[in-house]
Amino acid sequence: MTTHDQRPDEASTLRQVPLGLPPRDRADVVRKLVWILPWLIFLGSPVKDLVSGPHTTAATAAGWVGLMAFTATYLTLVFRNMGRPFPGPVVACFVAALGTLAVVLNVTLGGQWVGLFVYVSVACGATFPPKTAYWTVPLTTLAMLLTGLSNGENDMATFLLLVLLIGFAMTGVRQLVRTTIELRQARATVAQLAANEERLRLARDLHDLLGHSLSLITLKSELAGRMLPAHPDKAAQQVADIEQVSRQALVDVREAVTGYRRPRLAAELAGARVALTAAGVSAELPAEPPLDGVPEESESALAWALREAVTNVVRHSGAGRCTVEVLRRQTLDGAFLELTVEDNGSGGSGKDPGNGLTGLAERLHKAGGTLEAGRVKRGFRLVARVPLAAGGTVGSPA
Numbered sequence: 001m002t003t004h005d006q007r008p009d010e011a012s013t014l015r016q017v018p019l020g021l022p023p024r025d026r027a028d029v030v031r032k033l034v035w036i037l038p039w040l041i042f043l044g045s046p047v048k049d050l051v052s053g054p055h056t057t058a059a060t061a062a063g064w065v066g067l068m069a070f071t072a073t074y075l076t077l078v079f080r081n082m083g084r085p086f087p088g089p090v091v092a093c094f095v096a097a098l099g100t101l102a103v104v105l106n107v108t109l110g111g112q113w114v115g116l117f118v119y120v121s122v123a124c125g126a127t128f129p130p131k132t133a134y135w136t137v138p139l140t141t142l143a144m145l146l147t148g149l150s151n152g153e154n155d156m157a158t159f160l161l162l163v164l165l166i167g168f169a170m171t172g173v174r175q176l177v178r179t180t181i182e183l184r185q186a187r188a189t190v191a192q193l194a195a196n197e198e199r200l201r202l203a204r205d206l207h208d209l210l211g212h213s214l215s216l217i218t219l220k221s222e223l224a225g226r227m228l229p230a231h232p233d234k235a236a237q238q239v240a241d242i243e244q245v246s247r248q249a250l251v252d253v254r255e256a257v258t259g260y261r262r263p264r265l266a267a268e269l270a271g272a273r274v275a276l277t278a279a280g281v282s283a284e285l286p287a288e289p290p291l292d293g294v295p296e297e298s299e300s301a302l303a304w305a306l307r308e309a310v311t312n313v314v315r316h317s318g319a320g321r322c323t324v325e326v327l328r329r330q331t332l333d334g335a336f337l338e339l340t341v342e343d344n345g346s347g348g349s350g351k352d353p354g355n356g357l358t359g360l361a362e363r364l365h366k367a368g369g370t371l372e373a374g375r376v377k378r379g380f381r382l383v384a385r386v387p388l389a390a391g392g393t394v395g396s397p398a
Contacts (some may be wrong), residue, residue, distance in 0.1 A: 042115035049112035070101045111151045117144035125170030137167030213249035263303035272310040279314045282321045289326040298386035301367040305384035309341035317345025335388040344379040
């Protein structure tokens with residue numbers, strides 16, 4: 001079991017087709033077409049009518065031309081709308097062309113072509129704004145009803161319900177896609193704001209840590225330079241003070257850098273939820289871990305344990321479910337914070353741990369904790385414990 005710098009959700013995202021975005025390559029084009037082409041099933045009746053219907057040669061040829069024009073217009077409009085939508089007037093022209101073709105083909109070739117109105121309704125719901133779709137979908141349904149009645153079709157109830165509902169359903173799908181895009185943009189904005197805030201915090205901390213020390217070093221250096229010719233003993237004292245201040249500044253910087261690098265358990269839980277969900281693993285994680293009074297070193301050790309465990313669940317276990325628990329335990333050796341990560345996958349036996357588990361055990365031991373990992377009845381379980389008292393030691397907690 002090994003760790004990896006790349007988050008599992010990043011690799012998963014690279015294989016997905018984002019909603020509402022244009023295709024990035026041929027694979028994306030194929031995936032989007034897979035979503036569209038099965039819905040062309042309603043063209044089966046017109047094709048059957050042209051192949052075996054009682055039409056003249058000219059009518060059949062005109063029917064094929066009209067059907068291909070209708071299909072090409074529909075696919076162009078819907079496929080383009082999944083990425084880079086046409087301007088409003090162009091969309092209106094496309095939908096008007098679809099409606100005109102549907103009416104003309106139904107009137108001239110018969111009731112077998114009534115299924116074309118389904119695609120007109122889909123186009124209205126998927127491409128028009130909601131306010132426009134709310135009246136164009138019923139208008140399409142009314143046009144289908146009038147056309148069907150003119151052809152002597154009496155059994156129109158099924159198509160009426162289908163055309164009406166599928167149009168409004170596509171309006172909901174359009175709203176869902178728009179919401180997804182807005183959420184994606186909001187998440188990117190939040191991430192950017194968080195990064196900016198972190199940069200500001202880093203700048204403030206560095207100013208607080210080094211501003212006074214560097215100012216003092218500068219002042220004492222100037223004093224030492226002035227005292228050096230006439231008072232070498234006082235100059236030497238100033239140099240000694242400079243050395244002491246610089247050493248303390250170096251210690252402060254090292255402590256600050258260590259704090260920046262230390263992972264936090266709450267942040268790792270949030271990252272684990274995203275990683276497991278992106279990998280298709282059903283995740284059960286605590287919303288807020290009980291971290292009151294937990295030493296930073298102990299929290300950091302558990303955060304590393306959670307990162308290692310989730311990485312291995314995603315990369316190696318093939319699990320479909322993963323449960324994470326963070327609980328306080330009172331044992332004979334004292335109070336402990338216990339992290340349990342259990343999955344239903346086919347992970348290793350735990351008898352011969354890899355570099356990841358070995359390094360994790362060493363990290364936990366340094367924090368006074370323990371690590372247990374191995375197969376259970378239905379999967380793999382990792383249990384990491386750290387003491388709640390800073391600098392505590394542990395034997396084998398019950």
